[in-house]
Amino acid sequence: MQFSSSLCRGQLIRRYKRFLADVIHQDSSPEAPLTIHCPNTGKMTGCAEPGWTVYFSTSDNQKRKYAHTWELVENQRGDFICVNTARANLLVGEALEQKRIPQLAQYGDIRAEVRYGNEGSRIDFLLSGGVEPVCYVEVKSVTLLDESEGEMTGQGYFPDTESLRAQKHVRELIDCVNNGHRAVLLFCVLHTGIERVSPASHLDSAYGALVAEALAAGVECLAWRADISPGGMQLVQALPFDMHVNNGA
Missing domain, CATH: 3.40.1350.60 (Trna Endonuclease; Chain: A, domain 1)
Structure with a gap:
């Protein structure tokens, strides 16, 4: 399975309200982070530590409030985890x-x-x-x-x-x-x-x-x-x- 669009890379600041996450990437800063959709309703234990590398996809659907979807995270050991259930x-x-x-x-x-x-x-x-x-x-x-x-x-x-x-x-x-x-x-x-x-x-x-x-x-x-x-x-x-x-x- 290939992702439909190339994934963008960023750094996780926090995951909150279950469905949202703030990340820093090349066009943002800690003061103005990018908010992306988190498609995971679980606790995400060991999958959402601040500072970890995240990868997110981008939708061209103009009706979406948040155009980006969190797909993967890379932990401190280099393991890849798919958080999009x-x-x-x-x-x-x-x-x-x-x-x-x-x-x-x-x-x-x-x-x-x-x-x-x-x-x-x-x-x-x-x-x-x-x-x-x-x-x-x-x-x-x-x-x-x-x-x-x-x-x-x-x-x-x-x-x-x-x-x-x-x-x-x-x-x-x-x-x-x-x-x-x-x-x-x-x-x-x-x-x-x-x-x-x-x-x-x-x-x-x-x-x-x-x-x-x-x-x-x-x-x-x-x-x-x-x-x-x-x-x-x-x-x-x-x-x-x-x-x-x-x-x-």
Whole structure:
């Protein structure tokens, strides 16, 4: 996946009001920073430190209040992190079309954002055609890297805070399996420093318990990491998914 326009580079001053960030770039100053849109509603722990290098895209839509969108950040170790969570589904959709995820390559028909379930959800991808049963794929964007005691461990977590929405999606996947379908929880890792993934039970114990229940029911958990640069992104590597991690909680 290539970005539709060349990304501009700047330095983060602050992220605020969830959807806004102030940055310094070549045409601005700390006294008159550029305000850009932040397309991430999460806590963004370890993804939004003042002084870090940010990369943002520019839209030619004259109706937008903020023409620029925050796409990437580079941490102090040189890891690239994609903070635009909408990119996760685009990356997974591209990988599915190109048959680059072996466990899901046998399906001929790929549909996105299909309504399903008892709780009014939309599945990210519904796969069918050629094999049975149909497969429901829920995508989660992973950017939280464990930095306990100041060390980079390579351990990634989802979610980065309590998430009732994420809990609902796991319940829906369990129902899919119980109804005779295949269900996959696909963790799209958008942080180049993450080497393995686990549910963040220390931040959302209910979510951790639901994932354990889902695995026992037959829901599959996959983790794939993206190669990320200001030029573009692509899912390139399967990562281990570990249900139980000693996170010091």
